[in-house]
Amino acid sequence: MLVAETAPEFQSEQPLGKAVRRLRGFRTSFEEQVKSISTRTGLVYEVKSDRLTAAFLGWLEAFEAQKPAQDADNEAYVGFAAGLMLRSLIAHDPARATVIPKDVNADDPITFWPEGYLYVAYCLNIRGCVLEQEFHTPQHQADVLGDVKTWWSFRENVQEDPSLAIAFLDLFSGEQPDWHMPALFTSQRYQALTRKTFDQLGNRTSDN
């Protein structure tokens, strides 16, 4: 079973992108995600309130620090911000799976890493909902999302470098990951400029 199927109905009076920037909205949506996975799989999580709050505060600080100045970058920043959220959740690790049903498939990522699965599910679902609500852009998913070998690599790598969670979330959502500097948001304008420069350099090389 893949992560996207666990998208709950996030209850929010205001747009989700705004709601999750407040602790109240973040916690409510996270609890809805926990409930949704538990209902579907029978898995039970225990969530530590203080760690969840610390994860939120850590995320908010990182989110504010690189918020783009130009509107053109807002859509790309949604994906980046979701990656920052995943990094903070993994770092503070607020959830603990206390009951794992016996009939689940051993090759399913949820069995391999139930807590990581919850964090990825939450971040992908928030990312998808915000992209849909604010930019009418559907979220895609890569096949590797259900591949337990990718999850091995994911778990091992984020333990060494938590910022790689940002790149892995890009990978899971079918985007091009930045494995070298995943924690640095690159504006669309800068990316276009870089592409143009490389193209021009390439043309010159081929002319010679």
Place this chain on the structure above:
Amino acid sequence: MNRPHLNEIMSSLRMPLRDVAKTLRVASDVPDSPLREASHILPSPLRDMIKQSMRQADEIGSQLFERGMPNDQQILQARATLEMHVDGVPNLVKVISFAISEGLKRQGQEGWVVSNVRLSMIAADKLADSRAAGSVSANAALMTKAILASHAVFTLKDLMPSKAPELDEASRIATSAAFLWLCIEREADQDEALLLQLCIDVTLSSHDEVKQAVGSQADLAALFDHLAKVI
């Protein structure tokens, strides 16, 4: 007899009757309270008398002090008192005292007393002075600073030769969280118990910032404003 602490003990004995009753009630609640420990070395008749007094103190304390969560109306009224009126000080004190107690419990502190009498005096004094300041956060910061300076939160150990410096940190967090709770803009059908829990969590997570800001009313008010928006 440890004479250097005599003044502190004598001073504490002058506290108003309500606080004395509350202190005795707390003493009877805590398993290893100095009063309980002391009773073991006393002759049997005296020990029985102390036990009976502590039971009575507990009963009186329970009647005198409400321990439950204030209702939504009381919380909104407390916020309004903090914002613009000196009216409603008893209600404000009840709400704040409950919130400070919750913050202390959350940090695993035992055997403390929140003096409602001292809180009332501070509220009446500071809010009368600060109506011109206007904002909730400014008055919340003023009250927080005054409460922390007054030792309105103290432990039984404070009355005995061994002091409890760890309460300073716990008290700072609990008091700041209590006033942060009142600074938050409410939404419809807000779960106040959850909101208070979030305030305690946030204050605990931001304890370094709180410690730095608490020296200045302006800094603390700015921190309350920032954290209230985050919650």
